[in-house]
Amino acid sequence: MLTKSAAKKFFIIGTVVCSGCFVLLTVDTISRVPKQTNADKITPQVIHGKDLWDHNNCMGCHTIMGEGAYYAPELTKVYERRGEVFIKSMLKDPASMYPGQRKMQQYNFTDEEINSLVAFLKWVGEVDLNGFPAKPDMGPAAAKAATMTLSQIPTPTRPVVYDQVCVACHALQGQGGVVGPALDGVGTRRAHDYLVSWLRDPLAVKADSKMPKLPLTDEQIQELASFLSSQK
């Protein structure tokens, strides 16, 4: 049994040591924040994107770093997962990337606003969150497409943009989405030039095309057309 004065001492020393640890750990955490959040990369464009994120209530449906609502996909790592092309199309015309499914709001953003939101989502994705989120919860349809790996096709020949965007709607060797036709053997069916024009603007090739015009760069189009041409 402790005497009354020993108990008092025990209490006081214990409290001082624990409070001291707490203060030290807090200071340590705060000192790491600028590095973990890449504070030097918070450009005016990122700040503009954050303002748009706040003022348009994206959090009413989405989460970032676990905060927000759970109606729509978690977006902390969306830049890495989907890439610019997908995100830009989504913000320009929300129905385009998920045809026939529940809809995201149409915002009528300008290109500048879209670029700022993309910059913000890129910055968010680069924050060091000590491993969070472990596995992004992307909603059933997106998760199905995003977890697909076209293991049979070696990665170096498969353009990154294919895995980020095309896989959401097209299957190749039985893996991928089912919104568009499977692309197996497309290199036999379609000439290289046809593929280039198609990727530039599907609606110019086929007026009632269900494939959206995607904001692909010429370089990405060439890379994709060569890749598709090799699918024989």
Ligand code: HEC
């Ligand atoms: C009314 C709810 C709602 C609001 C508000 C909303 N979204 Fe969405 N968003 C969705 C839904 C739903 C999807 C997925 C589409 C589907 O499942 O059909 C989505 C998908 C996305 C995607 C693609 C994610 C992926 O992994 O495929 C991005 C990027 C996105 N939203 C960004 C935004 C941004 C930025 C804002 C604010 C400017 C916003 N959203 C506001 C409902 C919403």
Ligand code: HEC
């Ligand atoms: C939002 C869904 C969607 C996305 C994303 C998408 N596609 Fe498509 N794609 C379609 C649909 C739907 C069709 C069929 C269009 C039609 O015939 O009306 C199609 C058709 C095609 C065709 C023509 C196939 C043929 O046999 O004529 C090619 C090639 C193609 N897509 C390539 C791509 C590539 C490469 C990407 C990625 C950059 C991509 N698509 C992204 C939905 C999509």
